[in-house]
Structures are given as structure tokens and as C-alpha cells.
Amino acid sequence: MIGLAEVQAAAARLRGQVLTTPCLESRTLSNITGAQVFLKFENLQYTASFKERGACNKLVQLTPEQRARGVIAMSAGNHAQGVAYHAQRLGMRSVIVMPRFTPGVKVERTRALGAEVVLHGDTLEQAREHAFTLAAQQGLTFVHPYDDEAVIAGQGTVALEMLQAQPELQVLVVAAGGGGLIGGMAAAAKAIKPDIEVVGVQTRRFAAMVNALTGSHWPLGGNTIAEGIAVAAPGQHTLALAQRYVDRWAVVDDEDIEQAIVLLLDIEKTLVEGAGAAGLAALLKDPQRFAGRRVGLVLCGGNIDPLLLASIIERGMVRSGRLVRLVVSTRDLPGQLARIAQVVAAAGANIDQVHHQRAFTLLAAQNVEIELVLQTRGPQHVHDVMQALQAAGFEVARR
Structure with missing residues (x-):
């Protein structure tokens, strides 16, 4: 079974051939989660992934x-x-x-x-x-993507670098698909620091390793934005390592991962793919489990389709209240849209989209529903805009 000696030998071979990526504290994420959060930026490798x-x-x-x-x-x-x-x-x-x-x-x-x-x-x-x-x-x-001892040892060098840069880490949170990364990291970390806790993260749709090790029965399959860890069956070597060294498991949904991607982009100005955000997703989903502890997260990859990223950002803005859809009911008269636009502008919001609905509505024939998609500063600002529209005599609802 892979151990510290094999991972250290791999680190010697890799010196000068792959990037020693930074492992830095994120003060803002620490404030949000209640843990002291350190990020390992494997998305900065030449091919934007630890797989190198x-x-x-x-x-x-x-x-x-x-x-x-x-x-x-x-x-x-x-x-x-x-x-x-x-x-x-x-x-x-x-x-x-x-x-x-x-x-x-x-x-x-x-x-x-x-x-x-x-x-x-x-x-x-x-x-x-x-x-x-x-x-x-x-x-x-x-060259197997994960169930190969040389591959596992190479992935384990991530833990060596993290503990060298931040020796006081108490928890490692690592995304797992086939298990090469978490297997190598856990073996090395436990040898260096036996009391460190290793937490594995899988998506709800591909929790194959969680099922194998905990006896759970998560159904496997379907689409996920974390395709990098969408593996239907772990490897034999990696499963044995995980069984021996991983302390517990977390299962996250795609919505949790989307939130983490947007936060990392917004706060750290760093781009990650779905698998790369899985660790932060687990931390955000259950912050009490990590509160007050020094937690290391691996941003294991940064290869994400631009169109998917655009969709995730837009959905994140909706969840945070920075993009909102309002329906204003009014008389269908010339100048009404201009009046509504003036009220919205005076309240400090920006109109992103406008749609008039005359046919598919229960309103009287001389009335109209005007659907507005607005860019706002957040939930309180949305409330202020709605109050301003109501004060101007318009009926308004949020959808």
C-alpha cells in the first residue's frame, strides 16, 4: 500500500516538472464559514489540474x-x-x-x-x-487515471506541499471520484500528522466510494457539474487507502457546488470547475462541523466550459437576490413602461430584460403584466424597489 516514502519519492521526481502551487489563507471565506480556511491552488497548474x-x-x-x-x-x-x-x-x-x-x-x-x-x-x-x-x-x-500506485503517489504530493506551507492544518477536505487524489493525500498526511482529519467529498449523483465504505445506497448516475469526480466505481488501490485513512465523508448537491464556484470567483477571483469547488461546498453546507478549525481545501481543477460558467454565475446572482424577476400589473396605456422604468431607476436598480404579457394573463383585457428582470444590490434592495413601485401606484409581485 502506498505510504509516505512513495509520496516523498514522487515529490523528488516532480521537482521542477510541475508547479508547487500556493496554499494560502482566505480571510473572507474564513469569516463566512467560521473556520480558518486555506486554499491549495491546483487550478494554477499548466493544464489547470492536479492530474499532472x-x-x-x-x-x-x-x-x-x-x-x-x-x-x-x-x-x-x-x-x-x-x-x-x-x-x-x-x-x-x-x-x-x-x-x-x-x-x-x-x-x-x-x-x-x-x-x-x-x-x-x-x-x-x-x-x-x-x-x-x-x-x-x-x-x-x-496510464490509469487513478488506480495506479505511481499515479496515486504523485497526487499525494499535494498533501506534502500543504503541510509544508501550513503545518498547523487540522483538517483536509478533498474531492473524490476514483480516489487517486484523496488516497495519496490521506496516506501522506496521516503519516506526517496522525491526528489530522481527512474528509472526503462526493456528489450526491456519484457517491460510489461513499456507498462502498459506509453502506449507504445513494443512486448513481445522471448529469452533474462536477464531471471530474463523476466516477461510477472507485479503484481497488484507492478504495483500500480511503478505507484506512479517510475519517469521514460528505455528500454535496450540484446547487452547493454552484454556490462555491461563484463564491471563489467573487471572493478569491479564482476560477474552478465543479470538482474543484466540491471541498468548499462541503464546508458551506455544514459549517458547524468545521467551526474554529484550520481547514485545508484543494481547488483541484479549473477547467470549466465558459457557457456553463455563465449559467452558474447567473443562477448564483438569482440565489443571492442580485438578479430578480418582478411582475408589474398596470393599465395598458402609452407611457406606462416609461413610468415604471423611471421608478426603478430612481430606486437604483438596473433593468436587464422586459417582457409584456397581454394574452396569457387573468387580468382584464385593458390591463397588462410587465415582467422585469432587474439587477439589484441584494434582497433589501429588491424590497426597496418593490416598495417604490407600490408607492407609485403599481401592483407588483416577485416571481
């Missing part, structure tokens, strides 16, 4: 013959880019098998890092089986 560590540690240990033949991996995300980047840097051929549904931007990004991309299958399992077939046919070395 395990991939690089695996590749640098290959024999000259293996290097000459090349490597193959199955991945639709960060592991693909980590393998492709370090194979290119080390002068090796790399083949990445991706399912056919993989977004084009990820395919092109992986090709740009020098990999030969093969699109095969409609599921991750079909892509994986094809990768095994190609590996056998072409003599390529398969």
Missing part, C-alpha cells in the same frame, strides 16, 4: 523501451491533458481515447498538447475497453 502530478510521476518511471513505444490513457477531461502534456514534454508518443460525446473544445485542447486523440464508444467504459485493446495491439503503456 500523477501522470508525470508515472511517465518518468517508465523504462526506455516503454518510453520508445509510448503511452495510452482513457479520459474525457483533466487526466487526458496531464498525460498529453507531460508525454509531449518528455518526448513520448501519447494516445488518448475519449468517448464520442466529449466536447470538441476538450478534444482540441488535448490534441494541442501533442496527443493522438481517438474517439470511440458512447460511454466511458466503452472508451476504456478500446484503450486496453489499443494498448495490447501497439505495445503502449496504459
Whole structure:
């Protein structure tokens, strides 16, 4: 089983080949949660993910013959880019098998890092089986995304850096999919500091490791914004490490993750993907469990689709009251919209969208519902705007 010695050896191999990312306190998040929060910025790696560590540690240990033949991996995300980047840097051929549904931007990004991309299958399992077939046919070395001792040891170097930078950490909160990151980190952290608590985080839709270790029965499958940890079955090595070293588990919903993504962008001005925000989501969901303690969170990746990010930001503004939908009922007369706009402007809100509803309403035929989407400063400001509209003689409701 992977231990501190293997992780320390991996750290020596990786020195100068991956970035030693900062681990810094977030005072604002500390104030919000009641814990002293430290963030490990793995989203600053060249490919914006911790996955580089395990991939690089695996590749640098290959024999000259293996290097000459090349490597193959199955991945639709960060592991693909980590393998492709370090194979290119080390002068090796790399083949990445991706399912056919993989977004084009990820395919092109992986090709740009020098990999030969093969699109095969409609599921991750079909892509994986094809990768095994190609590996056998072409003599390529398969680089597993998580269930490989060299990969696990490489991921574990995140914990070494965190405890070196912040030796007083009391809790590590780590997102888990297949378990390579949490397995390597937990093994190293517990060896250095046996009393440190390790908390694993999975999404409600893909809580496979939680089910396996706690006897719970979360149903698996469906869409999630944390696709980086959407793994249906943990690895054998990683499951054993998690069983031995992880103290407890947290399960979060996509809404929790969305909130964490927006907070990190708003407060820390740092961009993370769904998996990268899972640790903060767990902290925000149950702050009493962490209150008063020094907590380390791993921002494990920053690769997020821009359109998805735009949607998450907009939904976050709705939840915080900074984007609100009001329906104003009034007589359908010339100039009424101008009057409403003047009242809204005087109250300090900005009109984002306007829609007149004449047909689909129970109002009298000479009346109209005007739907406004407003940008505001928050819930109290929304209340003030509604009061101003009512004082001006308009009926107003929030939807």
C-alpha cells in the first residue's frame, strides 16, 4: 500500500516538472464559514489540474523501451491533458481515447498538447475497453487515471506541499471520484500528522466510494457539474487507502457546488470547475462541523466550459437576490413602461430584460403584466424597489 516514502519519492521526481502551487489563507471565506480556511491552488497548474502530478510521476518511471513505444490513457477531461502534456514534454508518443460525446473544445485542447486523440464508444467504459485493446495491439503503456500506485503517489504530493506551507492544518477536505487524489493525500498526511482529519467529498449523483465504505445506497448516475469526480466505481488501490485513512465523508448537491464556484470567483477571483469547488461546498453546507478549525481545501481543477460558467454565475446572482424577476400589473396605456422604468431607476436598480404579457394573463383585457428582470444590490434592495413601485401606484409581485 502506498505510504509516505512513495509520496516523498514522487515529490523528488516532480521537482521542477510541475508547479508547487500556493496554499494560502482566505480571510473572507474564513469569516463566512467560521473556520480558518486555506486554499491549495491546483487550478494554477499548466493544464489547470492536479492530474499532472500523477501522470508525470508515472511517465518518468517508465523504462526506455516503454518510453520508445509510448503511452495510452482513457479520459474525457483533466487526466487526458496531464498525460498529453507531460508525454509531449518528455518526448513520448501519447494516445488518448475519449468517448464520442466529449466536447470538441476538450478534444482540441488535448490534441494541442501533442496527443493522438481517438474517439470511440458512447460511454466511458466503452472508451476504456478500446484503450486496453489499443494498448495490447501497439505495445503502449496504459496510464490509469487513478488506480495506479505511481499515479496515486504523485497526487499525494499535494498533501506534502500543504503541510509544508501550513503545518498547523487540522483538517483536509478533498474531492473524490476514483480516489487517486484523496488516497495519496490521506496516506501522506496521516503519516506526517496522525491526528489530522481527512474528509472526503462526493456528489450526491456519484457517491460510489461513499456507498462502498459506509453502506449507504445513494443512486448513481445522471448529469452533474462536477464531471471530474463523476466516477461510477472507485479503484481497488484507492478504495483500500480511503478505507484506512479517510475519517469521514460528505455528500454535496450540484446547487452547493454552484454556490462555491461563484463564491471563489467573487471572493478569491479564482476560477474552478465543479470538482474543484466540491471541498468548499462541503464546508458551506455544514459549517458547524468545521467551526474554529484550520481547514485545508484543494481547488483541484479549473477547467470549466465558459457557457456553463455563465449559467452558474447567473443562477448564483438569482440565489443571492442580485438578479430578480418582478411582475408589474398596470393599465395598458402609452407611457406606462416609461413610468415604471423611471421608478426603478430612481430606486437604483438596473433593468436587464422586459417582457409584456397581454394574452396569457387573468387580468382584464385593458390591463397588462410587465415582467422585469432587474439587477439589484441584494434582497433589501429588491424590497426597496418593490416598495417604490407600490408607492407609485403599481401592483407588483416577485416571481
